[in-house]
Amino acid sequence: MSCVQGEPRSLLNAATVLPDYASPRNEVILTRVMPARVKAAVSATNPFRFGRIVSGDAFTDREADLLVLERELRGGQNILIEAPRRFGKTSLILEVKRRLEASGIPVAYLDCMLVPSRARLADRLASAYMEAFKNPAQRAEDWVVQHLKSFRVRPTLTLDSDGKASLSFEGGSAGVPNLDALLEQIFQEPEVIAREGKKKRVVVILDEFQDLMELGVTLLRQLRAVIQHQQHVSYALLGSRQALLRRAVHERSAPLLKMARPYPLGPLPREEFATFLMARFRASGRPLPKDAIYALIDFTGAHPNDTQEAAHFLWEVALLPLSTKELVSTAIARVLDAEAAQMTVLWHDSAPAQRNLLVALVEWGGRNIYREDYRRRANLGPATTVQRAIQTLIDRELVDLEPSGAYTIKERFFEEWIRRRIIRGEL
Numbered sequence: 001m002s003c004v005q006g007e008p009r010s011l012l013n014a015a016t017v018l019p020d021y022a023s024p025r026n027e028v029i030l031t032r033v034m035p036a037r038v039k040a041a042v043s044a045t046n047p048f049r050f051g052r053i054v055s056g057d058a059f060t061d062r063e064a065d066l067l068v069l070e071r072e073l074r075g076g077q078n079i080l081i082e083a084p085r086r087f088g089k090t091s092l093i094l095e096v097k098r099r100l101e102a103s104g105i106p107v108a109y110l111d112c113m114l115v116p117s118r119a120r121l122a123d124r125l126a127s128a129y130m131e132a133f134k135n136p137a138q139r140a141e142d143w144v145v146q147h148l149k150s151f152r153v154r155p156t157l158t159l160d161s162d163g164k165a166s167l168s169f170e171g172g173s174a175g176v177p178n179l180d181a182l183l184e185q186i187f188q189e190p191e192v193i194a195r196e197g198k199k200k201r202v203v204v205i206l207d208e209f210q211d212l213m214e215l216g217v218t219l220l221r222q223l224r225a226v227i228q229h230q231q232h233v234s235y236a237l238l239g240s241r242q243a244l245l246r247r248a249v250h251e252r253s254a255p256l257l258k259m260a261r262p263y264p265l266g267p268l269p270r271e272e273f274a275t276f277l278m279a280r281f282r283a284s285g286r287p288l289p290k291d292a293i294y295a296l297i298d299f300t301g302a303h304p305n306d307t308q309e310a311a312h313f314l315w316e317v318a319l320l321p322l323s324t325k326e327l328v329s330t331a332i333a334r335v336l337d338a339e340a341a342q343m344t345v346l347w348h349d350s351a352p353a354q355r356n357l358l359v360a361l362v363e364w365g366g367r368n369i370y371r372e373d374y375r376r377r378a379n380l381g382p383a384t385t386v387q388r389a390i391q392t393l394i395d396r397e398l399v400d401l402e403p404s405g406a407y408t409i410k411e412r413f414f415e416e417w418i419r420r421r422i423i424r425g426e427l
Contacts, residue, residue, distance in 0.1 A: 237256070
């Protein structure tokens with residue numbers, strides 16, 4: 001099933017009435033009368049995982065992306081990877097990290113979403129550098145003395161119960177000037193380490209780096225001032241929050257404007273994704289027809305995490321005697337049940353004008369939302385009210401403006417939740 005950008009999307013043209021046996025309780029009852037081979041399939045492990053970083057055989061093929069990113073970082077090119085949340089950016093870059101490290105290139109990784117302050121940034125970044133760049137045979141104490149002895153703020157080395165080392169500084173109480181100087185030294189450290197170790201290349205990954213904007217715009221300007229002179233360090237910057245990304249890298253005054261090659265991460269290729277999913281259904285004893293897999297992919301728009309989540313629940317109902325359309329619809333219903341709490345929060349956090357607009361986007365599509373006939377049909381009120389509502393929804397990362405000029409709801413499951421729960425009144 002394909003859909004036109006800006007037009008309302010729906011899995012089914014009309015609400016599907018599902019048989020009584022499509023309940024989890026009766027799924028257990030059915031196993032009592034099934035053949036042994038089917039019982040074996042029932043007891044199999046669900047092969048579809050979502051909501052976390054994946055690797056190994058759970059990592060969906062992105063070989064073309066892997067080759068490009070590995071080549072660019074190896075060659076010294078900074079990369080900016082942009083994609084919506086849960087699109088597989090982290091899983092992808094960690095696979096790139098694994099390949100680079102296997103070839104002898106050290107890689108430091110930091111999730112900036114976990115950094116609440118500039119002082120904590122200094123701690124986490126220095127710890128990431130020590131973990132990535134320290135020789136395995138070298139003691140952590142010796143590495144600190146070798147590389148950080150000239151720092152203006154004395155580092156403290158801590159070992160946890162598993163023997164993992166981390167660094168912290170007294171930057172929070174050292175005053176802003178000393179903290180800024182400390183951060184500058186830490187930003188410079190990868191280049192220093194590469195030169196002293198006679199390494200041709202080291203790589204630094206800053207995941208969700210746009211969150212650093214919330215620590216002050218001067219921080220990214222300070223980072224730019226350092227990395228633009230580094231010759232042996234490649235940076236991979238990963239981001240998903242569009243409002244902050246615009247301020248960080250896209251606006252003319254952005255601190256990191258043109259500092260990295262943009263690499264927007266698109267949906268997974270439909271055919272390759274379908275082959276991956278079908279193989280996992282088949283290997284776990286629950287083969288499904290191609291049209292069921294394609295219907296699932298077309299519903300999620302090949303969003304990696306959303307598709308894996310929907311496939312997880314499709315796997316659960318795959319043995320029920322339902323048509324393809326009913327199987328997929330039942331799986332989506334189970335996703336919406338599982339995500340109901342989050343969807344309800346998103347809905348309740350939306351002002352009435354935002355709720356009306358969300359419903360209109362689902363019912364009437366996202367084109368020409370300011371036109372009088374659209375506003376009258378959807379009961380949206382004045383154009384100024386629509387303008388404020390749509391901007392708030394964009395700022396909340398709930399709605400996107402597509403290149404075609406159409407507004408779309410970013411979360412596919414939230415869109416379907418609105419269609420089924422709010423518009424149709426389904427329970």
